[in-house]
Amino acid sequence: MSTSTTDALMGYDEVIERFDPVMGLEVHVELGTATKMFCGCATTFGAEPNTQVCPVCLGLPGALPVVNAVGVESAIRIGLALNCQIAEWCRFARKNYFYPDMPKNFQTSQYDEPIAFNGFLDVELSDGSTYRVEIERAHMEEDTGKSLHVGGATGRIHGATHSLVDYNRAGIPLIEIVTKPMVGAGERAPEIARAYVATLRDLLKGLGVSDVKMEQGSMRCDVNLSLMAKGAEAFGTRSETKNVNSLRSVERAVRYEMCRHGALLAAGEKVVQETRHWHEDTGMTTAGREKSDAEDYRYFPEPDLVPVAPSREWVEELRAALPEPPAQRRKRLQTAYGFSDLEMRDVLNAGLLDLIEETVAAGGSPAAARKWWSGEIARRASAQGQDVPTYAAGLGLSPAAVVELEGMVTSGRLNDAMARQAWEGVLDGEGTPTQVADARGLQLNQDTGALEAAVDEVIAANPDVADKIRDGKVQAVGALIGQVMKAMKGQGDAAAARALILERLGQPS
Amino acid sequence: MPLIRSSAAELANLMATGEASSVEITRASLDRIAEVDGEVHAFLHVDAEGALAQAAEVDRRRAAGEELHALAGVPIAVKDVVVTRGLPTTAGSRILEGWVPPYDATLVTRLREAGLPILGKTNMDEFAMGSSTEHSAYGPTRNPWDLGRIPGGSGGGSAACLAAYEAPLAIGTDTGGSIRQPASVTGTVGAKPTYGGVSRYGLIAMASSLDQAGPCTRTVLDAALLHSLIGGHDRMDSTSLDAPVPPVVEAANRADVSGMRIGIVKELTGEGFQPGVQKRFEEAVQHLVDAGAEIVQVSCPSFRYALAAYYLVMPSEVSSNLAKFDAMRYGLRVLPEGIDDPSAEQVMAATRDAGFGDEVKRRIILGTYALSSGYYDAYYGSAQKVRTLIADDFARAFEVADVLVSPTSPTTAFPFGDKMSDPLSMYMQDIATIPANLAGVPGLSLPSGLADEDGLPAGFQILAPAMKDERMYAVGSALEKRLHAAWGGPLLARVPSLVKEA
Numbered sequence A: 001m002s003t004s005t006t007d008a009l010m011g012y013d014e015v016i017e018r019f020d021p022v023m024g025l026e027v028h029v030e031l032g033t034a035t036k037m038f039c040g041c042a043t044t045f046g047a048e049p050n051t052q053v054c055p056v057c058l059g060l061p062g063a064l065p066v067v068n069a070v071g072v073e074s075a076i077r078i079g080l081a082l083n084c085q086i087a088e089w090c091r092f093a094r095k096n097y098f099y100p101d102m103p104k105n106f107q108t109s110q111y112d113e114p115i116a117f118n119g120f121l122d123v124e125l126s127d128g129s130t131y132r133v134e135i136e137r138a139h140m141e142e143d144t145g146k147s148l149h150v151g152g153a154t155g156r157i158h159g160a161t162h163s164l165v166d167y168n169r170a171g172i173p174l175i176e177i178v179t180k181p182m183v184g185a186g187e188r189a190p191e192i193a194r195a196y197v198a199t200l201r202d203l204l205k206g207l208g209v210s211d212v213k214m215e216q217g218s219m220r221c222d223v224n225l226s227l228m229a230k231g232a233e234a235f236g237t238r239s240e241t242k243n244v245n246s247l248r249s250v251e252r253a254v255r256y257e258m259c260r261h262g263a264l265l266a267a268g269e270k271v272v273q274e275t276r277h278w279h280e281d282t283g284m285t286t287a288g289r290e291k292s293d294a295e296d297y298r299y300f301p302e303p304d305l306v307p308v309a310p311s312r313e314w315v316e317e318l319r320a321a322l323p324e325p326p327a328q329r330r331k332r333l334q335t336a337y338g339f340s341d342l343e344m345r346d347v348l349n350a351g352l353l354d355l356i357e358e359t360v361a362a363g364g365s366p367a368a369a370r371k372w373w374s375g376e377i378a379r380r381a382s383a384q385g386q387d388v389p390t391y392a393a394g395l396g397l398s399p400a401a402v403v404e405l406e407g408m409v410t411s412g413r414l415n416d417a418m419a420r421q422a423w424e425g426v427l428d429g430e431g432t433p434t435q436v437a438d439a440r441g442l443q444l445n446q447d448t449g450a451l452e453a454a455v456d457e458v459i460a461a462n463p464d465v466a467d468k469i470r471d472g473k474v475q476a477v478g479a480l481i482g483q484v485m486k487a488m489k490g491q492g493d494a495a496a497a498r499a500l501i502l503e504r505l506g507q508p509s
Numbered sequence B: 001m002p003l004i005r006s007s008a009a010e011l012a013n014l015m016a017t018g019e020a021s022s023v024e025i026t027r028a029s030l031d032r033i034a035e036v037d038g039e040v041h042a043f044l045h046v047d048a049e050g051a052l053a054q055a056a057e058v059d060r061r062r063a064a065g066e067e068l069h070a071l072a073g074v075p076i077a078v079k080d081v082v083v084t085r086g087l088p089t090t091a092g093s094r095i096l097e098g099w100v101p102p103y104d105a106t107l108v109t110r111l112r113e114a115g116l117p118i119l120g121k122t123n124m125d126e127f128a129m130g131s132s133t134e135h136s137a138y139g140p141t142r143n144p145w146d147l148g149r150i151p152g153g154s155g156g157g158s159a160a161c162l163a164a165y166e167a168p169l170a171i172g173t174d175t176g177g178s179i180r181q182p183a184s185v186t187g188t189v190g191a192k193p194t195y196g197g198v199s200r201y202g203l204i205a206m207a208s209s210l211d212q213a214g215p216c217t218r219t220v221l222d223a224a225l226l227h228s229l230i231g232g233h234d235r236m237d238s239t240s241l242d243a244p245v246p247p248v249v250e251a252a253n254r255a256d257v258s259g260m261r262i263g264i265v266k267e268l269t270g271e272g273f274q275p276g277v278q279k280r281f282e283e284a285v286q287h288l289v290d291a292g293a294e295i296v297q298v299s300c301p302s303f304r305y306a307l308a309a310y311y312l313v314m315p316s317e318v319s320s321n322l323a324k325f326d327a328m329r330y331g332l333r334v335l336p337e338g339i340d341d342p343s344a345e346q347v348m349a350a351t352r353d354a355g356f357g358d359e360v361k362r363r364i365i366l367g368t369y370a371l372s373s374g375y376y377d378a379y380y381g382s383a384q385k386v387r388t389l390i391a392d393d394f395a396r397a398f399e400v401a402d403v404l405v406s407p408t409s410p411t412t413a414f415p416f417g418d419k420m421s422d423p424l425s426m427y428m429q430d431i432a433t434i435p436a437n438l439a440g441v442p443g444l445s446l447p448s449g450l451a452d453e454d455g456l457p458a459g460f461q462i463l464a465p466a467m468k469d470e471r472m473y474a475v476g477s478a479l480e481k482r483l484h485a486a487w488g489g490p491l492l493a494r495v496p497s498l499v500k501e502a
């Protein structure tokens, strides 16, 4: 086993000049089913080790698996969302190999009869173009337990004095989604890899089949990569980089392996067919297990389970009930709401699209919805380490609150500053926007006489500014508005003040 | 008649009429075990305390007027391949020595719920691999008819405890004949239900697609009663049939074969069968004719590939099923010698080397080879095709016959050591029983008499179409009735007493 950490790397531009990358991605997704794939044990993340286990998922002698129907349904929905064909009849198969975190020393998986096959997923790239990733298959399997290596410096098996195994994860349903080899991606290969995983993550989230948390391991990506010299027909030898667990890492791992392969090939060396470990901290891969095509898992049909034969009626029912694909929905809503690309990106990054959609449905305007669900609430949520939807749900805040707040502004009861105060009160748990406004005495001063007096006073006190405005420098009006508001102790109507100042100075408002 | 010689149905009657209590019956069995099992060695573990407690509980429930299962209070022995909560379960292997399962097999749950006191766990060939119990890691079981001979296998313990009057009922499992062949060579009755007829949940798997649990008894009616109790759908076993248990008790009670077409399988008679076994078989067929059945000759040409197919499918599944025994979670753990800081893989290897016997290793190696890439199609793939051909042969045969019959085992019990150095001749013991496992159809063996040349029991096998288990009980019961009449009582009345007269 090589422990080299000083791989020679070729410059990326040179790699692109001399080679074509061939890339394949295998993504494992833990399904969010309440129970495991083949037994009734709970799947809660982070439970005490070995508390969510039973004779079946511990592989005790005599125990037998029973297929989780929800797991099969999720697999079919994923297959349909990936534009796959759904098998009319398929079987589970045993993948035989010895490892302490695998209770039966075989993994119940699928081999040559996957539940879904021959699909595709279109991914959008930063230049606005679309790349079609061909899907080879999506199949069902069970997760393994988790080994914890104790006594070593790094938590890795090397140097550890002993290992502990937690079987809570053993038997959790997994869907493995395998792409066909992507040829012709060229210099965009790292970006495509990232965009594919991101698109897949959104798709799965939209289906509600998984929480797709890469940092918790509920979505894991293996990157297969090889290079072939420009113009070559045959694929080169590939490496398989395991467990690349963030979008950024997917992109970096592809790039790193391209540069590493490039340097090896240029030096006339051979790429070793092996699994490689990805190191988030250093951004490098290191050699793992050497892997040959001769590695033999002795697959055979699982005799303890009956074949899965989803009826065509059921498959069509599931297809009809699929949610709108996320990319399509995003485009539709962006157009409908009139958000700029930048605004839309912020909304998506903050995970606000659902909240905004609900707020609009409740009668709010898209702009107000975006405004109130961003800003102060986002600051508070992030201080709690939460996203806005989670934080809002924790406060029991509904879209109706935003609609109510917006209504108080449009009706002229509150100005913007007051609305912000009212919203803060709502976030402090003081009640609805109306209750907060009542309690805090927030109410625009509708006395036009007082406003006129304040405006005239401020114009008189600032002759220089007034002259600028008379000369057409309308943007200077802000300074005067601020003083008017101050004079009215914050209860003035800023819009009315602006209109009045401009009128007094002979400018169109 | 002493309690230990009574059938389960008779014991049930004695309890129903208040002539005997379950505690008395259970104690009689336990006393008999104490008396003779030192020689017979049918049991690996006896649970006197647990059995008597269950018996007392049933007696209490009966006294309180509760409605009880027909077999409530009848003690039973369970093959050690079936997991029993709180009772050691080894499957006859060193690798599981000391393991106490935390759960019950579904069939054990049904036994407990019906109130059958569990006497203990019976001896067997390691992981049910063998036809003699000589492959048990804990020493062989001896045949009560001749203590120098094998009791059959793998379920030799379950058959021998019946023949030695240590228990009225026992549970067996049959992957290639492990219920029927021991029944045949001990003069007892054993039935392998249709595949899926009895839950496999809690059976330590040998070959998942072939394993089937079933009743081991002294009479056909007892077998039907026990079959009826342990059979039926179990949601914990995906391969369990979602259908009612066939009306086996009714069929055994009616014992009617008039008008039935009995098929004699050409490939399962004659050559290779011991003359005395063949002779008893032919006489039994004549009894069925006398009882009103019609005889037809059928041919099942693919049966001659059955043994070869079996020895590919079974070891393949074995190699995977037995992978879990790796010292990581339960059972034996052996540290490799001469290695200071062994890896998990080295501990696995050392444990499997020390914990598995030769026959188990032989089958693991065979199966690993047969599943290897490049060989899979030629071996496992071809064997699966043969299974289809065998099922086709059965289907054709059952078009012209209601049941098929043959001698169960080609020979009577052979002396210890006779076949240990020749695995192939050991495998031949199952030549007539294996086709039923490959096709998933039910089979029953009952005694046909004693072979002339050695005075040892011979067996008569009845095979029925899948889910038509009741037919073999009807035929078996009718034949048993006529044979008992001809013999002047059950065959087992002639088994040696095993107790040295003072």
Ligand SMILES: [Zn+2]
Pocket: A036, A039, A040, A041, A052, A053, A054, A055, A056, A057, A058, A171
């Ligand atoms: Zn479980």
